[in-house]
Amino acid sequence: AQSVTQPDIHITVSEGASLxxxxxxxxxxxxxLFWYVQSPGQGLQLLLKYFSGDTxxxxxxxxxxxxxxxxxxFNLRKPSVHWSDAAEYFCxxxxxxxxxxxxxxxxTRLMVKP
Amino acid sequence: xxxxxxxxxxxIKTRGQQVTLRCSPKxxxxxxxxYQQALGQGPQxxxxxxxxxxxxxxNFPDRFSGHQFPNYSSELNVNALLLGDSALYLCAxxxxxxxxxxxxxxxxxxxx
Numbered sequence: 278a279q280s281v282t283q284p285d286i287h288i289t290v291s292e293g294a295s296l297x298x299x300x301x302x303x304x305x306x307x308x309x310l311f312w313y314v315q316s317p318g319q320g321l322q323l324l325l326k327y328f329s330g331d332t333x334x335x336x337x338x339x340x341x342x343x344x345x346x347x348x349x350x351f352n353l354r355k356p357s358v359h360w361s362d363a364a365e366y367f368c369x370x371x372x373x374x375x376x377x378x379x380x381x382x383x384x385t386r387l388m389v390k391p
Numbered sequence: 392x393x394x395x396x397x398x399x400x401x402x403i404k405t406r407g408q409q410v411t412l413r414c415s416p417k418x419x420x421x422x423x424x425x426y427q428q429a430l431g432q433g434p435q436x437x438x439x440x441x442x443x444x445x446x447x448x449x450n451f452p453d454r455f456s457g458h459q460f461p462n463y464s465s466e467l468n469v470n471a472l473l474l475g476d477s478a479l480y481l482c483a484x485x486x487x488x489x490x491x492x493x494x495x496x497x498x499x500x501x502x503x
Contacts, residue, residue: 319496379434
């Protein structure tokens, strides 16, 4: 069964500092990978997605992610964090040939220090 | 475009009761999926509906059931509620052949 792992439960960064959130997937075939953001009590907003092609994908709000097949990773990055980026971030894998369901990691809670 | 809308936003139920949650998909979408997100965890797939039929189901008991209407809206029903059913229930809509899903704001269910 496929799985998605986010090794960091909590991360705290200072405003203006760079950010990298880790994500590892286990699905064998070419994965379809996503990063979502969730503010407290809210639903999920899609930040970016990777299906194929260029391994560095750009998303909204200045986020980017890099797909590395050799490391089974899809890490999310941002060069300069803003206080409004404080939220929960979820990495997800899409199992297209297993019923179109998303498998989510456990999430990483980002806190931003002023 | 109203996006994905869910109702109610919050509700409180007693153990053993039954609950119905509702979801209206994004305009033009024909597929609805439901996810359960327990506190501090990632969302877990419950099931997906397309053409008014359950297309795929996650590892949830039969107490969880659903329905999709001709206008593509959907309901999630949970019978014999347990304390462990307390969670944020998320609805996601998409096109059947698409990989990108759009999520609603969720319904916060508390079972006491």
